Amino acid sequence: MLKVGLRGGIAAGKSLVAARLAELGAVLIDSDAIAREVVEPGTPGLRAVVDAFGASVLDGGGRLDRAALAAVVFGDEAKRQLLNGIVHPLVRARAARLAAGAGAGSIIVQDIPLLVETGQGAGFHLVLVVDAPEEERVRRMTANRGMDEAAARARIAAQASAEQRRAAADVLLQNTGSPGQIRAAVDELWHTRLVPFNRNVVDRRTAPRPGPPVLAGPRPDWAGQAGRIAARIRHADGRILAVDHIGSTAIPGMPARDVIDLQATVGSLAEADALAPALAAAGYPRSPGTWPDAPESPVPDQGPGDGRLHGSADPGRAVNLHVRVAGSPDWRCALAFRDWLRAEPEMASAYLAEKRRVAALHAGDTGCRGYVRDKGAWFTSFAEPRLREWTGAAGWVPPQY
Template identity: 50%
Template sequence: MSIGLTGGIGAGKSSVARLLAERGAVVVDADVLAREVVAPGTPGLAEVVDAFGVHILGADGAVDRPALGRVVFADPDARARLNAIVHPRVREAAASRAAAAAPGSVVVHDIPLLVENDLGPDHHLVLVVGASQQVRLERLERDRGMGPDDARARMAAQAEDSERRRVADMWVDNTGTVEATAAQVERLWSQRIMPYAENLLAGRRAERGALVLATGPGEPRPWAVQAETVLERLRRVGGAAIQTAHHVGSTAVPGLVAKDVLDLQIGVADLEVADELASVLAVAGFPGLPGAWSDSPKADDRGETGSRESEPGARWEKRFHANADPCRAVNVHVRVAGGPGWRFALMFRDWLRADSSARQEYARVKEELAQQWETTAGYAEAKEPWFDRAWPRMREWASATGWTPPPSSR
């Protein structure tokens, strides 16, 4: 299991890394690796000297990090040149360390610039350590001997906490006491990280809670933001095999009551590709559920049910995956891109977004059925007759508006 650990300079990320290590995590520290890949005698150091000159070296021939820092933190172009030299070497070294970890390990990648370099989707979870700006300034001046201007420049060169919150699956507030921080880490370790790691190793979906409807989890990570984070992870692990990736279902319709479950749709060329993706998705934290999965067919524009096997996706078959994370329920529907089930999911979502009366009607149906059913399976099946009745109206709306499936990123 891979966790990306990050936080602004002075937030106390290293302290949280130590607490995780005490609980059994294998910590791969990008800062340590960054020093190793430019150590004396390495090709990395030779490139750095070529780019910035010998004046960034100390008397011992090693990088004078404060001197180099004064150059790159004041100049974005210089910082980009340094990153181009160091980051690929650090990624290679980190991958080697992670690969050497025992099966079932929790590997924590301590990455200061995880957000800035868009590395969040490379991990099962992102853990951000935060602290107030004033506390961070005080720590940098007290513990690292930085002047106020230098400390502020270092902080300004990094992402803001608002950007980190958008990608954070877990947040540790390290403003208070050591004991308070340790208590937060312990809760995350016992309630989320270890159950997730165990589910991942066993290849099983996390258990789901009771059927409850809500209108959203609120800021700073509403459903749309959470969905896009997961979709980017799926795109990254699936590569070219994933032709489209969308947020669908009720959580994709602003203001609509829904179960706190993200429904995501992946479009692939055919179900053979979907089967080839199954192991990749499982490793990424989305094991496939056994059985024959399909959507209920709806009559097409010619009044047919779309049951002819000669048409792509005509039988509305799909593959179904769900996530191993006990604290973020996700359903992944893998359908043939352009097939009727794929089109229905997108058309239904967009119709509800556009038609307030249909949205309100569906909300009433959902709330009534939620009172009658305790299980998600029974609740989902009970909604099918309403979908059948709504289908002609959906088609009329799509025809009248000239609706077409949206691009993959929407």
């Protein structure tokens, strides 16, 4: 089952995207609709709201008067938090029941108005954000909804900013064209990413990564992507002590293969093995064999005593997830190497030169095994002794857990 969180600013076109995803076969869970359902007459939710705010929030028929409730909580942060504390857990529980009943092979799309504000993105395989320029959204609200401009801008200002939504997005759809154009973009996303991603999650396999090593970037969004993925990995199982961004994409300004390397810290190899089902369900299954593709981290998990390697089931985002024991040599080396290159630009330049040299040697390869083999030789002969010297001189010590 693939779980997609859907978010969009008012008048950005989120409803149109949600409708198209449902037409394509997604199971759509609308949190707004659930929020109304859980406070229907006779529900525990409505009783809790009345207990908290009084009978004045009911209309003459005993139903929730939303305008009256809004007047009570508007401008009062404590009352707003109290209301959210009643309604949000009920909505999440109902949404979880709906998702559980959808079937193992389903693609679940959950439309959550406060997805960004409440930090729920880590609970989804992907967060899809629909956006449009503010002026276009104002135009739509005034033309299609009869709102005046001041009210439209006030509604926009009350929501998460465009920058906050973009920071939370794994996929950003810009809805600046016709309805047909945004539907076509949804179709492409569905067929090229969501459907194969879901198939890989169900089958617990990594997405293939064919082709030779190609250095890209540096991309300014690598750090943000790593942060979102790390949050999902931590959310997958509480036994994970930490998740660190390592490898070349963790070095500011460093061109790299477009693969996010992360290191998950655990207490033992037994824990690393026990985590495998939870990581697979989160979209990061155990990689077959040792290395299906080359890591950007210089310390590959080449044997059963060195850690466990997981990859990404997402065909749109390649990830190497190194699950290693806190304090082990490879765990320590990955963190030290990253910090060394961040601190020493000359060494980062030397590493980049070697990567470019080796990538050129293997430009005609169908995979990356030769690239990682030759790059590893540079690390052993050139980098490792200098890294040991730097850690001693700098007094570098790894994190303590």
